[in-house]
Amino acid sequence: MKPKSLKIIFAILSFLILAWFVPCIIFQISRPQLKWDRSKIDTHKISYPKDFLWGVATSAHQVEGYNTNNQWYLWESAVDEKGNPRIAGGQKSGIACDHWNRYSQDIGLMKELGVKSYRFSVEWSRIEPQEGVFDSMAIKHYQDVCDSLIANGIVPMVTLHHFTNPIWFEKKGAFEKKENVADFIRFTEVVYLALRDRVKLWCTINEPAVYVVEGYFQGANPPGKKDPKLAAVVLRNILEAHVQAYYKIKSLPGGDQMKVGLVKNMTQMDPWRKWHLGDWVFANLIDGVFNGTTLNFLKTGKYRFVMPTMAKLMDENPKAKGALDFIGLNYYSHYNYKFSFNLDKAFQAKLLPGEIKTDMDYASYPEGFYRAIKTVSELGVPIYITENGIADARDDRRELFISQYLYAVSKALSDGYDIKGYYYWTLMDNFEWSLGYDMKFGLYSVDMITQKRTMKQGAKRYQEIIRQSN
Numbered sequence: 001m002k003p004k005s006l007k008i009i010f011a012i013l014s015f016l017i018l019a020w021f022v023p024c025i026i027f028q029i030s031r032p033q034l035k036w037d038r039s040k041i042d043t044h045k046i047s048y049p050k051d052f053l054w055g056v057a058t059s060a061h062q063v064e065g066y067n068t069n070n071q072w073y074l075w076e077s078a079v080d081e082k083g084n085p086r087i088a089g090g091q092k093s094g095i096a097c098d099h100w101n102r103y104s105q106d107i108g109l110m111k112e113l114g115v116k117s118y119r120f121s122v123e124w125s126r127i128e129p130q131e132g133v134f135d136s137m138a139i140k141h142y143q144d145v146c147d148s149l150i151a152n153g154i155v156p157m158v159t160l161h162h163f164t165n166p167i168w169f170e171k172k173g174a175f176e177k178k179e180n181v182a183d184f185i186r187f188t189e190v191v192y193l194a195l196r197d198r199v200k201l202w203c204t205i206n207e208p209a210v211y212v213v214e215g216y217f218q219g220a221n222p223p224g225k226k227d228p229k230l231a232a233v234v235l236r237n238i239l240e241a242h243v244q245a246y247y248k249i250k251s252l253p254g255g256d257q258m259k260v261g262l263v264k265n266m267t268q269m270d271p272w273r274k275w276h277l278g279d280w281v282f283a284n285l286i287d288g289v290f291n292g293t294t295l296n297f298l299k300t301g302k303y304r305f306v307m308p309t310m311a312k313l314m315d316e317n318p319k320a321k322g323a324l325d326f327i328g329l330n331y332y333s334h335y336n337y338k339f340s341f342n343l344d345k346a347f348q349a350k351l352l353p354g355e356i357k358t359d360m361d362y363a364s365y366p367e368g369f370y371r372a373i374k375t376v377s378e379l380g381v382p383i384y385i386t387e388n389g390i391a392d393a394r395d396d397r398r399e400l401f402i403s404q405y406l407y408a409v410s411k412a413l414s415d416g417y418d419i420k421g422y423y424y425w426t427l428m429d430n431f432e433w434s435l436g437y438d439m440k441f442g443l444y445s446v447d448m449i450t451q452k453r454t455m456k457q458g459a460k461r462y463q464e465i466i467r468q469s470n
């Protein structure tokens, strides 16, 4: 071969190598995947401020039982295109943990743990069973729950929307239509006025991106659609609902005294292979849609949802900037993406070598907690960890999980991040949506026949950490 041809081949090869590896290096620098040498970490060397708000979290549909008037209840009896049940093994939420009737007993469990706060959601379909018709008994129920919490020295944190919609709202298109946001705002006003004397901490919407991805992109949750363009619209509208709910509360009596925030699930979207440009491109794309769109909207008021060839929606609401007194952070883990032209394959979670798997399809990844705190801190408001926990039916990883994840939070605190509280997900084993009762996130197990609650061994680490920090 002539030297000239060799030179050309060399130049092409060099170009290809540069075009492949240089972006990989840039991505690694801009989004480093933190990895601690866990064998050198002393998870007992942690420290928390005296006024740190230790808590537990639940949501209405997952624990209350017989929420028969929402879209999830219908979904639980539905089948997919192939005739398979929508929920694993055809399970139904049913009586769940009967928390509607047993909340006093459950507040006793919170006392036993030593927590100072309880995050729970109010069930819209109970409070407004028909459009514009409010049930005073349901409202009274939540007033009683708050009274009982306060009497026991436990601070209530209320979530207004945690995945469930009343059937009437779902039927009229839920958040697919921007004009329907007004329904949520009317509900917000009623709940706020009923509970404002008792509740100071408000979460508007729980995990908007999860609601959208599961319901409108992957179709695992109701309404089971797989429509990226609609997903872009629904995310825009549900974020708009947050903004309007924020200003609605602020405009009502006592609103200026309230802390109102949005709850963001920060799943780290990482490449499976750091040297693979395809993995990076895929991970960045998902990160952009799942995390970036929401964070950017809250930061700048600009809505930018881009999935090349699938969906693109740009919008703006300058009022979104500033519509936040705190950010609620739900953190569990990361997903490692492997590039594939077949989207279903690329979405399959991959575990990195040596990772400890939880019962969910992801690993335990405490370093990602620190990364998530760092990322949401850029919003410039205090952080409440509104959810964090492990699905661990054998209860043989929970203690380590709690130790390592609370080490990450303690490290973030000592590095100056403004974290006000931490809510373990979840108080007791409950209905984990499309996975039914198979995923055991609870600090307490629940006997589904007798409803007996039993503290798990792993929960004792949480109890100990709370006790030591007081």
Ligand code: IFM
Residues within 6 Å of the ligand: 059, 062, 207, 330, 387, 425, 432, 441
């Ligand atoms: O159970 C869910 C909760 O409803 C929302 N955040 C994640 C939890 C565990 O998957």
